[in-house]
Amino acid sequence: MAYGARIILAAVTTIAYWASVAALNVTIKQNVSFAPAELPAPYAASNCDEIVELFSRLGRSTVWNLVEKVPFEGDTYEPEGIVRIGNNRYFVSAGEYTSKTVKYGNNVVINGTDRTAGSGFAHMIVFDDKGKRIADATLTERGAIEYHNGGIDYDGEFIWATIAQYRPNTTATLMRIDPHTLEPTVILHIADHEGGVVHDTRTDSLVMLNWGSRNASTWRMHDKPAPYPSFTTFHAKRNPSYYIDYQDCKYLGHPRAFDQRGIMICSGVTSLNSTITIGGVALVDIETMIPVAEVPITISSDLGAAITTNPMDVTVVDGRLRFYFLPDQHNSTLYVFEAEPNSPFEFGGGPQ
Template sequence: MHVFVSVVDRIREVLAIFPASSKMVNASALLALCASAAPAAGNIMLYQPGVSIAPSPLPPPGPSSHGEEIIRQFVGLSLATEWSLVDKVQFQGETFEPEGMVRLGNDRYFVSAYERPIPALRYNTAPDGADAQGAGFAHMMVFDGKGGQVADATITEEGSSEYHNGGIDYDGTYIWATLGQNRPDSTATLVRMRPDTLRPEPILRIQDHMGAAIHDLSSGNILTLNWGARSASVWNLRYKAEVPPAFTAPRAVIKNPSHYTDYQDCKFLGHSQHYAFRPVMLCSGITRLYGTVIGGVALVDMESMAPLYEVPLTMVSDTGMLVTKNPMDVALVDGKMRLFFLPDERNSTLYVYEPI
């Protein structure tokens, strides 16, 4: 069972409680105000009516809350490390093309994805990307710990050219994401949303495709990664952004010196004592090299994009997909580092691994 809700629907439900003559509210004025303020992109399908979309209160961000211990355990990995599949959870419903994932506590997974009913076209002039835009919608989906679908929010409007919802990060208050055109060298919008409302708040527009966002809680810097994570752009909300649709210039652009992995999804781990208190993130992804596909996870210096420690991963899903292909998250569970992967499209299963 599922229901459709919007901001205006919620207001109508509240207003129904009051008699028409009530002086407590001006119903027509309130509805008109909310209808004009609420974008069509705020539409949400609720699959478990009466169940909260997000935990309350919101939990702290797991990766950065335990970043030092996660880093300590990660740098102990090697090619010889064996991995144990500690959990496998089938996510219900259509998952489209999942790109990013954040885990809020033990019972909520937020998954960014995009739906593309009209596919983009590829030409010989762009072997690494799409020349034609295609058409689609960006989604933010929510699942419980058993894989049951809680909500699916469509966060772009019909006809929007920026519908590619990439890798995401959670800072304890907001989920950060980029909505980009589905092709390199294009445009994107940096957005943030509260997990309990899933309503995207545009922050600034970017004159390049961006496929992931990472928030450094300490400095306020936000990194966005372009197509294939070949470079990172640095932003900071302490500095005024241009008013959309105008583009804001990044404070810096950092070229990625590593070509081993095209990072898909990254999580902020904090300013690590292990690396002289530099800001560190954990990133995963895949790369196609010489007719084969390799996958891996890396600790990355957010100020230089230099990999600090890299580990190739060879685990595959039941369909044969490398687990690092799409979304990733990391957590410390019972003192042990766990990696969470959602590699398959449309019909997705969560794979949870611990090093042995």
């Protein structure tokens, strides 16, 4: 479809598109393009070596400066991932839960999982830089049990997403999404919950993270997937770090500082008990899942959520590391923070 035709198509209120396993309904709120006519390179990968260098200066005493707070219009459901495409477009993956999951009971496991499926819709929502809603696409049909649209990545051409059942040890579908139309293309089916995905463009491989990011599965794009809805098999790598569960990751590249190994940047949280949640950001070796650098971030949103809960994107602005966080459900505000550029002076945790 020509770009001009996309604009004409966007003038209608609702676009319906049906594929074999994915349903697209787009509600248009502004009669503008979803993405720039010429898609820009992803911010994280474009600043790989500089991000790695600036990240190496972070520590527990880093001063985080709030640059901007942008309220996002409308119900954002449960935001899971975010990518910034150009200077004034934010794409947010989210899950809407029309029927909640229910735990079977203490230590009760049925068919490998601990709760009912529930149901809902997977969303991809587009906002402008003022937080105004541009479009809201539902990527699944009513009553679907795969409706958890997890952490996302943008590679300069497509947005990559995994839409999964909202429970561990179940199923997920890998999709790529056209930023111009929000149209999803199904790539393959996975016999596990997958809550996030990263596209290593140098090796042309997709790395998917399961429930709690405990395992990472890699699929190389030159490999042939099993015909849908059959499951494609993977070699899973165990995540050796239990500091945080990665929620949203972005491909950085193969930086010089880590001998050209593939690196992604991930944010996340871990709940230690019902009252204590810790958050942080890590640089992670894509091949081994070993974190090569990590830093705690103890900031909370105005509503009390750890700032690193779910969506995160990153770039460099005027020599400063800048993060974009969207931690709150339903009533979401984008928090933009920059780290002070000077190396922090760290004290140890023991007696001084």
